[in-house]
Amino acid sequence: MNIRYIVICFFLIFISNCILSTDCENCMIFQCNYTTGYCNKCVYGWWGPNCENQCSRNCFTFCERINGSCAQCNQGWYGPDCQKLCPSGCANGCDKVTGCCDKCQFGMVGNCTCSIPLSCASPDGFTCDWYNSCLQKYTTSSCPVIDDVMYDKCQEYLNLEPSLSLQGQRWSQHVRRCIQNILAQQVLVPAPSGQVNCSFATDVFFDNHVDCYLSGPVSFCNLPYLDMGSIVKDGASILFSKYYYEPFKTLLELSRACFVEFAELEMLKLEDGRYSITDDPETSIGTALNKTLLEYQMMLTFLPYSSNTVNNATSLLVLSNTTTMEPIQPDLAQKLIDSTISSWIKENPTYQVTFNGVIEGK
Numbered sequence: 001m002n003i004r005y006i007v008i009c010f011f012l013i014f015i016s017n018c019i020l021s022t023d024c025e026n027c028m029i030f031q032c033n034y035t036t037g038y039c040n041k042c043v044y045g046w047w048g049p050n051c052e053n054q055c056s057r058n059c060f061t062f063c064e065r066i067n068g069s070c071a072q073c074n075q076g077w078y079g080p081d082c083q084k085l086c087p088s089g090c091a092n093g094c095d096k097v098t099g100c101c102d103k104c105q106f107g108m109v110g111n112c113t114c115s116i117p118l119s120c121a122s123p124d125g126f127t128c129d130w131y132n133s134c135l136q137k138y139t140t141s142s143c144p145v146i147d148d149v150m151y152d153k154c155q156e157y158l159n160l161e162p163s164l165s166l167q168g169q170r171w172s173q174h175v176r177r178c179i180q181n182i183l184a185q186q187v188l189v190p191a192p193s194g195q196v197n198c199s200f201a202t203d204v205f206f207d208n209h210v211d212c213y214l215s216g217p218v219s220f221c222n223l224p225y226l227d228m229g230s231i232v233k234d235g236a237s238i239l240f241s242k243y244y245y246e247p248f249k250t251l252l253e254l255s256r257a258c259f260v261e262f263a264e265l266e267m268l269k270l271e272d273g274r275y276s277i278t279d280d281p282e283t284s285i286g287t288a289l290n291k292t293l294l295e296y297q298m299m300l301t302f303l304p305y306s307s308n309t310v311n312n313a314t315s316l317l318v319l320s321n322t323t324t325m326e327p328i329q330p331d332l333a334q335k336l337i338d339s340t341i342s343s344w345i346k347e348n349p350t351y352q353v354t355f356n357g358v359i360e361g362k
């Protein structure tokens with residue numbers, strides 16, 4: 001094979017038996033060219049130009065002469081040289097190339113890794129723990145809506161629950177279970193190796209609220225106004241984080257589904273007399289809300305407001321019908337303001353809320 005070996009062999013032949021020289025040590029019988037020291041075929045378990053490398057001990061039989069790649073792995077291992085351990089939830093080993101379980105152990109699910117207990121795949125929804133002990137635990141990619149929003153929101157509604165009517169409590173229990181189950185089935189279980197597509201997860205979370213709100217034993221539409229008000233107010237607090245468009249859209253879809261129009265008048269903290277949470281007009285809350293509102297023939301206007309009112313607000317928000325400029329279902333709006341928004345305003349005196357000219361805020 002090369003000069004070096006010939007020379008070594010030349011000297012060795014007089015001292016020891018060249019047949020046992022390293023060159024052909026792991027060579028199959030009759031496959032060694034003792035002139036060149038080149039081996040045509042290695043014995044099982046060895047590879048390399050001179051069969052000097054041992055195959056991975058997780059190789060089921062032989063490995064490739066050229067690169068040590070195993071033909072087949074012992075059960076429980078995968079990868080070209082079978083050095084990677086199959087996921088622990090696999091029942092009978094895993095695919096040599098992808099590492100995906102062939103079959104899950106009893107009680108386990110999950111795309112590829114079988115790492116998710118069945119209880120996580122169909123949550124009972126009694127509490128919000130599922131978000132931590134299942135969704136976050138078994139997903140490997142970071143996703144802000146999962147990490148920062150879902151559990152907190154769930155917990156907020158759980159805390160609100162005792163103050164709702166009995167109807168409202170049944171509604172709330174259903175919604176919690178419904179949203180968790182949808183996330184489990186559409187996001188958690190199918191995520192390959194726990195890698196969640198975050199924008200998909202965000203869509204699934206926000207897009208399914210309305211269905212869950214309407215599909216239970218008690219529909220949102222049949223709740224007492226007082227419940228509706230508290231629920232809407234809690235939901236809308238998310239408007240102050242980066243997810244303002246989605247919850248607002250949900251709110252408007254709900255009003256359409258229930259054939260009521262409620263004015264959800266949450267105000268943004270003012271900065272320099274403006275209502276924007278960002279300086280970019282394209283993504284400002286006003287623009288986002290307006291877009292959605294216009295679809296519903298409603299209009300949002302921000303007006304500068306003199307600060308000589310009791311609570312020193314400097315702007316006000318007006319929600320009106322684009323056709324008539326009339327208040328939208330004034331009775332309901334008034335009820336909402338009475339039931340929830342008034343108390344909120346009292347705690348936040350720098351905000352001013354109006355509903356088509358009805359100024360609240362004592």
Ligand SMILES: *[C@@H]1O[C@H](CO)[C@@H](O)[C@H](O)[C@H]1NC(C)=O
Nearest residue numbers: 001032033034035036037038
């Ligand atoms: C061994 O290798 C030499 C040099 O390439 C070649 O001439 C010879 O035919 C080979 N012998 C066998 C048995 O393959």
Ligand SMILES: *[C@@H]1O[C@H](CO)[C@@H](O)[C@H](O)[C@H]1NC(C)=O
Nearest residue numbers: 064065066067068069080081
């Ligand atoms: C190793 O070599 C074999 C045979 O040439 C080839 O089929 C296989 O893809 C190689 N494996 C790797 C990891 O390069």
Ligand SMILES: *[C@@H]1O[C@H](CO)[C@@H](O)[C@H](O)[C@H]1NC(C)=O
Nearest residue numbers: 110111112189190191192193
């Ligand atoms: C698992 O994930 C892969 C890759 O995204 C996908 O193609 C496949 O359909 C998924 N399987 C299941 C059962 O969801």
Ligand SMILES: *[C@@H]1O[C@H](CO)[C@@H](O)[C@H](O)[C@H]1NC(C)=O
Nearest residue numbers: 196197198199200201203204
């Ligand atoms: C992630 O989800 C979004 C929205 O559902 C989709 O448009 C996108 O193609 C997905 N990306 C990947 C890598 O699957």
Ligand SMILES: *[C@@H]1O[C@H](CO)[C@@H](O)[C@H](O)[C@H]1NC(C)=O
Nearest residue numbers: 285286287290299300301302
């Ligand atoms: C909302 O749309 C109306 C009608 O196009 C417009 O007059 C108003 O200035 C818009 N408000 C905001 C905050 O963009």
Ligand SMILES: *[C@@H]1O[C@H](CO)[C@@H](O)[C@H](O)[C@H]1NC(C)=O
Nearest residue numbers: 307309310311312313349350
């Ligand atoms: C409104 O502003 C005036 C002048 O700055 C101040 O004296 C008054 O306490 C403020 N009222 C409230 C409710 O903050």
Ligand SMILES: *[C@@H]1O[C@H](CO)[C@@H](O)[C@H](O)[C@H]1NC(C)=O
Nearest residue numbers: 261296297298321323324328
């Ligand atoms: C706005 O007023 C028009 C005319 O009265 C009415 O047909 C429409 O339903 C109203 N839209 C809303 C959102 O209240």
